[in-house]
Amino acid sequence: MIGLNHYLLLGTALFGIGLYGVFAKRNAIAILMSVELMLNAVNVNFVAINRFVQPAASLGQLFAIFVIVVAAAEVSVGLALIISIYRQRRSVNLDDFNLMKW
Amino acid sequence: MSYELLAPEIAVAALGLLVLAIGLLLPAHSRKAVGYLAVLGLAAVLVLVIANFNREAVFFAGVYQVDKYTNFFRILFLSAALLIFMMSSRYNHLFGERQGEWFSFMLFATLGMMIMVAAGDLITVYVGLELMTISFYVLSAYLFDDRLSAEAGLKYLIIGALSSAVLLFGMSLVYASSATTVFTEISGALGSGPEQPALLAGIVMLIAGLGFKISAVPFHMWTPDIYQGAPTPVTAYLSVASKAAAFSVLVRLFLSAFPGLSFxxxxxxxxxxxxxxxxxxxxxxxxxxxxxxxxxxxxxxxxxxxxxxxxxxxxxxxxxxxxxxxxxxxxxxxxxxxxxxxxxxxxxxxxxxxxxxxxxxxxxxxxxxxxxxxxxxxxxxxxxxxxxxxxxxxxxxxxxxxxxxxxxxxxxxxxxxxxxxxxxxxxxxxxxxxxxxxxxxxxxxxxxxxxxxxxxxxxxxxxxxxxxxxxxxxx
Structure with missing residues (x-):
């Protein structure tokens, strides 16, 4: 029987993969995709918690919808920024963006 | 409920849209009017907040709280935005014909902060935070031709998205332990006694996510690059107001949602x-x-x-x-x-x-x-x-x-x-x-x-x- 823990483990694993991607990838688009993976891990968490902890209410699903909407806005702004930097430098590789030292 | 206490937020949102529309409609040589409109509008909202300082109300079962604490921070954000609009009058010319949009983004960032401080619920905190942060992504990359500014925008985007994902994961764990997202109900649901590990992990992730916004070490690496690259008025606003907004959330969260923790x-x-x-x-x-x-x-x-x-x-x-x-x-x-x-x-x-x-x-x-x-x-x-x-x-x-x-x-x-x-x-x-x-x-x-x-x-x-x-x- 699949329970809450399985879903939370799935969510945590997805979150971990996304986190690894953010730090390991050098391509800005790939990093954006990794962040999306992290946000979707959170959505899995919210929906599963809603189902198992509080089946009568729909607060977690509501939160997941908010996350989806805001993530869409975030990605559209993010892609616009990446396009604008690509026009300038002809690159989306983070290693090329080192005018300021970290 | 006295909905007129939400007037400051509604007015700032309307002002942001108005400034955006007027900035596009006016001919290029009279764009200066947009700045005056933004300053006058914000000043009017500031007066409104000060006049209603003592009035308090709780909206939507604790989700949105207008109290003296909210009003204090509203005054802080509005006066910071006003001062920055005034001091940037010469710098704005660097933005060329996109001046009107600059004011509009600054106003939406202010609106996001005002929502954050009044939020009594995790979802509202998240929405306010993202309204502020997404506006700041655009603002930090606002000098199109400047290489540092574009770089600052991209770096802020990656760090900002990462930090909100961490914050959200923390929120989901807090929701798992308390089955609610309203601060006052969280403190009731948690009760006292030893906490579950999931709740502790959630609280630590909340601290980390908001730590990025206040740039606390070790979540500070992004700060110097973005502050240096972003247009200077934006840097000023980022350093005073977005930090104050994150602090206002931290204080309300810890003192009204987690007061009785043994952790x-x-x-x-x-x-x-x-x-x-x-x-x-x-x-x-x-x-x-x-x-x-x-x-x-x-x-x-x-x-x-x-x-x-x-x-x-x-x-x-x-x-x-x-x-x-x-x-x-x-x-x-x-x-x-x-x-x-x-x-x-x-x-x-x-x-x-x-x-x-x-x-x-x-x-x-x-x-x-x-x-x-x-x-x-x-x-x-x-x-x-x-x-x-x-x-x-x-x-x-x-x-x-x-x-x-x-x-x-x-x-x-x-x-x-x-x-x-x-x-x-x-x-x-x-x-x-x-x-x-x-x-x-x-x-x-x-x-x-x-x-x-x-x-x-x-x-x-x-x-x-x-x-x-x-x-x-x-x-």
Whole structure:
């Protein structure tokens, strides 16, 4: 029987993969995709918690919808920024963006 | 319910849309009107908030809370935005025909902050936070042709998205342990006794996610790059208002959702605050770019403000609110001078400030006084703020933290006075006087008077902060 823990483990694993991607990838688009993976891990968490902890209410699903909407806005702004930097430098590789030292 | 108390948020949203539309419709040569409209509109909203300061209401079963604490921070955000609109009047020309949109994005960032401070629910916090952050992504990349600015925008996007994912994961774990997202219900659902590991992980992730926004060490790596690359008025707003917004959420979250935990979050925050103060000040020492130096100094200042939440007693919280407001005056004053010099010289390197006292005595004096206030020299405002913060820490038994704070404040005097030395002793490359338009000098005067007045006579503001923190039940 699949329970809450399985879903939370799935969510945590997805979150971990996304986190690894953010730090390991050098391509800005790939990093954006990794962040999306992290946000979707959170959505899995919210929906599963809603189902198992509080089946009568729909607060977690509501939160997941908010996350989806805001993530869409975030990605559209993010892609616009990446396009604008690509026009300038002809690159989306983070290693090329080192005018300021970290 | 008295919905008219939501008027400030509605007015700022309407003003943002109006400014956006008018900026597109007006012919290029009369775009200046957009700035005046934004300033007048914000001033009207500020008056509205001050007039209704004592009225309180809770909306939608605790989801949105308008109380004196909310009003205090609303005043802070609105006055910061006003000062920045005034001081950026010359810098704005760099934005070309996209000036109107710049004001509109700044207004939406302000709206996001106002939602954050009033939020009594995790979903509302998240939506407000993202409204603010997404506006700031665009704002930091606003100089299209500037390579540093584009780089700053991209870096802020990655770090901002990462931090909100961490914050959300923390929220989901808190939701799992309490089955609610409303702060007051969370504290009821958690009860007392030992916490589940999931809840602890959630709280730690909440601290990490908001730690990115206040740029507490070790979540500070993004700060210098973005502060240096972003347009200077945006940097000023990012450093004073977005930090204050994240602090306002931290305080409300911890004091109304997690008051009875046996987990000692005070100690976690105390270690973060100590690290932030030490590393922020030490890395500011070798900087040669004044904008980047102010970025590191703002990391250190966030550490001082965090001390107030560590103490979480009446002195500490009073200090937190007091410091957040005086930081608006002192830091916006400093950034206004940096903006004026940058417009003239093209960069904010330390050499550009040499001999500034002869070219623009007013600018040099304001920058010196604001920096001395940030360093905590009496009788300026920074001293009064630090006095409350460290008194709170000592009262709460964090003597070591107050000691670190005092020691590092003394070290910070070095790098602040380094700039003053360049301005008063250094030789200037050019001799002609530096132009300061009326709107900029008005902003400078307000910052200067605010910094001096709050230091000499802290009584009224301290009374106001006492009213604001009365909503929390603290010892």
């Amino acid at each position: 000692d979050w005070h100690l976690v925050l105390a270690v973060l605050a100590a690290l932030t103060i030490v590393i922020g000040n030490l890395t500011a020492l070798p900087q040669t770019n004044v904008k980047r130096m102010l970025a590191y100094s703002s990391i250190a200042q966030a550490g001082y403000i965090l001390v107030g939440l560590v103490a979480a007693n009446s002195y500490g919280l009073k200090g937190l609110l007091f410091y957040a407001l005086l930081y608006v005056f002192s830091n916006v004053g400093a950034f206004a001078v940096v903006t004026a010099v940058e417009v003239e010289e093209g960069d904010a390197e330390l050499e550009s400030f040499s001999g500034l006292s002869r070219r623009a005595p007013m600018l040099a004096a304001v920058l010196t006084i604001c920096m001395l206030s940030l360093a905590g020299i009496p009788p300026l405002a920074g001293f009064a703020g630090k006095f409350y913060l460290f008194a709170g820490a000592i009262q709460a038994g964090y003597l070591w933290l107050a000691f670190i704070g005092l020691l590092m404040s003394m070290i910070s005097v070095y790098y602040y006075l380094n700039v003053a030395k360049a301005m008063y002793i250094g030789a200037s490359r050019r001799e002609e006087r530096l132009l300061v338009p009326t709107s900029v000098s008005t902003a400078l005067w307000i910052c200067l008077l605010g910094t001096v007045f709050l230091g000499v006579y802290p009584g009224p503001l301290s009374g106001l902060t006492e009213l604001a923190i009365a909503i929390f039940s603290i010892g």
